[in-house]
Amino acid sequence: MHWANLIGKWQKLRRLQRDRGWAGLLDFLRTRLRRQLGQGFAYRRWRAQRRWTPAAIARARAEIATWPTPPLISVLVPVYNVESRWLERAIRSVQAQIYPHWQLCIADDASTQPGVRSQLERLQAADPRLQVTFRAENGGIAAASNSALALATGAYIALLDHDDELAIDALYAIAQHLRQHPETDLIYSDEDCIDARGRRQRPQFKPDWSPDFLHSQMYLCHLSVYRTALVRDLGGFRSEYDGAQDYDLALRVTEKTPRIQHLPQVLYHWRQLPTSSAAGLAAKPWAFARGREALAAMLARAGDRGRVEMTEFPGVFRVRRALRGQPLVSIVIPSAGKTVLEGANSICLLARCLASIQTLSTYRHFEILVVDGYDIPEAVLANLPVAVRLVRDRQPFNFSRRINLGVAQAQGEMLLLLNDDTEVRTPDWLEALLEFAQLPAVGAVGAKLLFPDGKLQHTGVVLVHDLHPMHAFYGFPGAYPGYGCSNVATRNYLAVTGACLMLRRALFIELGGLDEAFPLNYNDVDLCLKAHQAGYRNLVVPYAELSHWGSASRDNAEVAPVERERLQAKWASYWQQLGGVDPYYNPNFNLESPNFEL
Template sequence: MNYKAFEFKLKKAKFLYTKYGISGIANKIKDKKKSYETYNEWFLDKAVSNKELDSQSKKVLKMLNKPSIEVIILQGNDEACNNAIVSLENQIYTEWKSVILEKEQCSEDYGIKYEYHNSFEKMILDKDKSIAEQIQNVARATVADIILFTRLDQKFAPNYLYELANSYIDKKFDVFYTDSDYILDGVHCTPDFKPDYSVDMLRSCNYIGNVFAISKSTFMNIEFIKNLDLEKVESNIYSILLQCCENANEIVHLPKVLVHSVKQNVDISVILKEEKKVLEKHLETINQKADIVVNEKYSVLDLKYQLKEHPLVSILIPNKDQVETLARCIESIEKSTYDNYEVIIIENNSTDEKTFEYYEELKKKGIKVVVWQSIFNYSAINNFGASYAKGEYLVLLNNDIEITSPDWMERMLGNCMRSGVGIVGAHLYYPDKTVQHAGIVVGLGGVAQNLYPGLDGKVGGYNNRVFTQQNYSAITAAMFMVSRKIFDSVGGLEEKLQVAFNDVDFCLKVAKAGYWNVYDPNVTALHYESKSRGKEDTPEKKLRFAGEIAYMQEKWRKILIEGDPFYNINLSMARPDFALDGIEKAL
C-alpha cells in the first residue's frame, strides 16, 4: 500500500470514529463481513432492537424543547387497514397529535386504544372542494412544529417519530423522509433505498413516497397552486411534497428503512396522469415550462424543457485518426433537429494521411479543425478546443459516439438553460444495445464507476432509474453539455488528470459550485468505447492511473468517505447494479 492510499484510509477511519464511535466502527466492520440470503433477512438484522429502543427512550426523556408533531392521516387504497394508527400508538416519542381525514363520515373507530382517543381527531373532506387545499388548511391550522403526512395503510417503525424529532433538533429541516419497503404476507420485500434530495428525480416520479414530514414554518411560507382538482390521494400528496421541496433549504434524507407499505394493486397510470397535471402547473408557475409525457412502461414522467432562446452550441470532438469512427459521429450530428451549432475537431497527433484528407472535406462544410501539438491529455485537449469555441454552451463529445436521438441538443439545452443546472449528460449504449452509461456513482469501485454497464438496454434497472431523469454527482464526458460560463468559472477540466476521472472531477467542481448535474435518459447515443484509446496495460499507464486515483482521493475525500448523496449508504460499493450490501445480487 502506498503512502497516499494509507493516508486516505486513516482519514476515513477518523471520520467513522467521529460519527459512530469505537462501538459503531466495530459494528460496521462486523456488518461488512455479514452476508444474507434475502432482503427480509437483511432487514430483520438491521431493524431497531429493543436495546436501541430503550436507549432512545431515555434520550427522549432528556430532550429539551421537544418539537411537537401533527400527523395528517389520509385514507389509502385499503381503508380497512389501520397500520398508521397502530404505528403511532407504538411510538417511543409521544409529543404528537393526529388528524384522520375521511372521504366520507365513518363510524369506524379504527381500533384506537382507549388511552389514545384524545390523540386522534377525525375530519370529513368536502367532496365539492379540492382535497389538496383542504389538507393544506388542516396543516396551517396546527400549532405543531412539524407536520407528518401519511396514509392510513402505511406502517412505520416504533422509533420513526424519535428519528424525526431528533433530526429536527439537529438540523431544523424543512422536509424529512426515510427509506422504505413493502410487507407481503408478513415478509419484508422490495426495499426502496432512496437518494438524497434530487430535484429532477422528484419531477420525474414521487421517489420520496407518501410518508414525509415538513416543518410548519416552511409550510406556512408556501403559496400552493390552487384548483388542481385531483382525485387520487397519491397525487394530492405529491402536489404538496413537490412544492415544499422546491421551496426548501434543508431537506433531510435518513437512509434507514423506517416506513413499510402494504403490497396493493394500484392503477399507476391514473396517478401519473394526475401528477403530470401537477407538474405542468408547477413548472408553469416557476417559468420552466416543459413538454411532459407519461411513460407508463417505466412509471415515470418524461420531461423536455421548452427553449426560451436559440443559443449557439459548440461541439468539441478530440480526434486521432479513426476516419470512419469520426465520420459516423459527424453524420449523426448532422441529423440533429437543432440548427444553431458549430463543430470543432481537435486534432491530436494523427498519422494517417486519410485523416487529414477527411479534415479538408469537413472544412468545406464549415467545421473547424484545430491542432493540439503535445502529448495526449484529455483535459488539456478539451480546454484547448474550448478556447476556439464561440458558443454559449459547450458539448464535450467523444469521436466514437453515434447520436441516436435527433432532438438531443434541444433536450440538453432545455435542461442546461434552467437556473441552477450545471451539466447535462446522456444515456449511452454499447453497439450491442446494452447500457454503457446511465450515471456515475462517486466511490463505486474505489473512486467512481458507471452504473449498469452491460444491462439489457430495454431493462429499467432498480426502480427504473435507467429511464428516470435525475441528478447524479457525476456524468461521463463522453457526451455532456455545460454552459461556457460555468465551464470557465470552475477552470475547465483539471489537466493534472490526463486520462482518468477528469470528467468526475469536473462534475464535482460544478456540483460544489452549487449546480445540479442532470442525467437525461432520453438523450441517447451509441458509444463505441475504447476505439480511440488503449487500455491501462503498461507500467507507465498503471503508474499514471495510480497517480490519478491518489489525486481524487485527496481532493474529494469528503464525498468518497461519506458517500455519494445520489446513491445510498446501504447499497454495495463493489457492484454497479444497485445490489444491497451483503447480498450478492441486484435489487
C-alpha cells in the first residue's frame, strides 16, 4: 500500500477514536471488516455466475453478424512509460473483445522508457486495427488523449488507461445499447479492480445518472464511452486539469446533454498497482487538486459564486453553492407534545428540538410553525420562543394533514418539514440544505440523521424489492462512510425521510402537498416519488446532521403495513416504468437489503 494511504488511514482512525471513543472505533472496524470479508466472497460467487462460455461467445458473435450497421467504437489509450506486460494486457483485452468493430487509437506521449516504442510498433504491424501516433515531446495525459482522439474514426470513443483491461463483453454491451438507443451521448458502466496476479476485487456498482453525486466525486470513472462529435465540439481534453482530465470532460459533457445511460455490468478492470489510484485514492493527491479545480470551473460556467472544498475522503468534494439571497425558511413541526424519560429527567421532545434550532443555527432567516392537537403541555407552551407560531388541529394525529395545515400558514419561500424528536448537530445545517433546495431542478433535500447513540438512522431511502422503502445503512456506525463514500458525499436518492426534508414552497404546492391518506408513514416517500415523476431530483446532504430519536413521539408499528400496501398500490404503474428497480440503487445488489451488498 502506498505510504500516503497508510498515513491517511491512520489519521482517520485517530479522528474517529477522538470523536466516537474506543467503543465507536471498534464498532466501526468490526463493521468494515465484516463487510469486506463477506462482500469479497459474494463477489467471487457473483462473477462465477456470469462467466462467458465459448457457446455464449459464439451466439453473441452470430448475433453481431446479423447487424446491418454495427457502430464503430474507437478505444483511446494514452501511453507513457508503462511496463511492457501491462501494456500488452491492455491491448490484448481489446483484441479479445466479443465485438469486432473497434479501432484502437494509441498515443505515446514521448515515453523515455526503453522498449515502449518498439513494442507499440510491433503490435501495430500485427493488427491494422491499431492506430499509433508517437508524440515528439511529452505533453501530459490530456495532450496524449487528444492525440489519440485525433486518430478516432468511430462515432463513439471509449477511454482505456494503458495498464487496465476491458472485460471481454465490454464493447459488445456498449454496441448493443447503442443499437437500441442511438441517441445516447454518454454511457458508463460498473467496474472492478484487478491486481498484478489477475485477481479481481473491489467492484464498484454504480447508480444510474446522478448529477449531484458526480459533483461530489468522479463516480462515472470506468468504462466511459462518449459520442466522438460531442467531445470534439467541446475541445477534447484540457491539459490544465491533467490528473482529473476525465472528470473535467465528464462535467462539461453532462452540462450539454441529458442523454446519459448507465449499464449495470462490470465492463472494466482497473489495474491495482502500488502507484495507481486503484491501489488507494491517496496515491495521487495532485489529481484531487485538479479535480477540485474542475468542479470550481463547473460552478463558474453556471454563474454560481460558490466554492469547492476537499473532504477527509480523497476524491470526495463538498460543493458549497452560493445562496441566492436570504430566503425565508418556514420550519413546520407537527407535534404530539410527547415527553420522554432520560435517566431521571423528563424531557419534552419539542422543547429540545426548538432549543437546538434557536441556539445552534447560523442561518437566522427562518420562522417556526408548530402544529399541535391541543396536547402540548402548558409549561412548554408558556415557554415557546416568540418566533414560534402555533397552528392548532383538533383532529386525530395525522402527520400529513398537520404539515399541510402548517404550510398553509407559512410565509417562507422555502419549507422545512421537521419532526419534533430531532435535535440539530451541525450549526450550518440550514445553509447546507438550502444550497441544493434552491436549485430549480431539485426536489426534496434530506439530511443525515443519527440515533442518540451515534448510529445511522438516515442517509437516504432505498426502494428495494416490491417497492418497499428502507433506510440505507440503518443502524450502522455513524462514522461508516458507506458504499463508495455514499454516506459522506452529497448523493441522489429516489426518496428521503420527512423527518428533516427541505423543498421550495411552490414545488410543495405544485406536487399537491402531502397525501393525507398516509397519516403516519410513507407520506415522505410518496412526496418524493411525485417529485421524481415530475422530473425533479431528490438528494441527501450529509453535511446537515441532526440527532433523531426515531418515532419516539408516536407509536405507529401497527399501521405501517397498511400504509405500505397503499403506497405500493398507488405507485405500482410508475414502479414498472422504472423497471421495477430503484434507479439510484444498482440492480446487482441484493434487492431485499438497502445496504449496498451482493
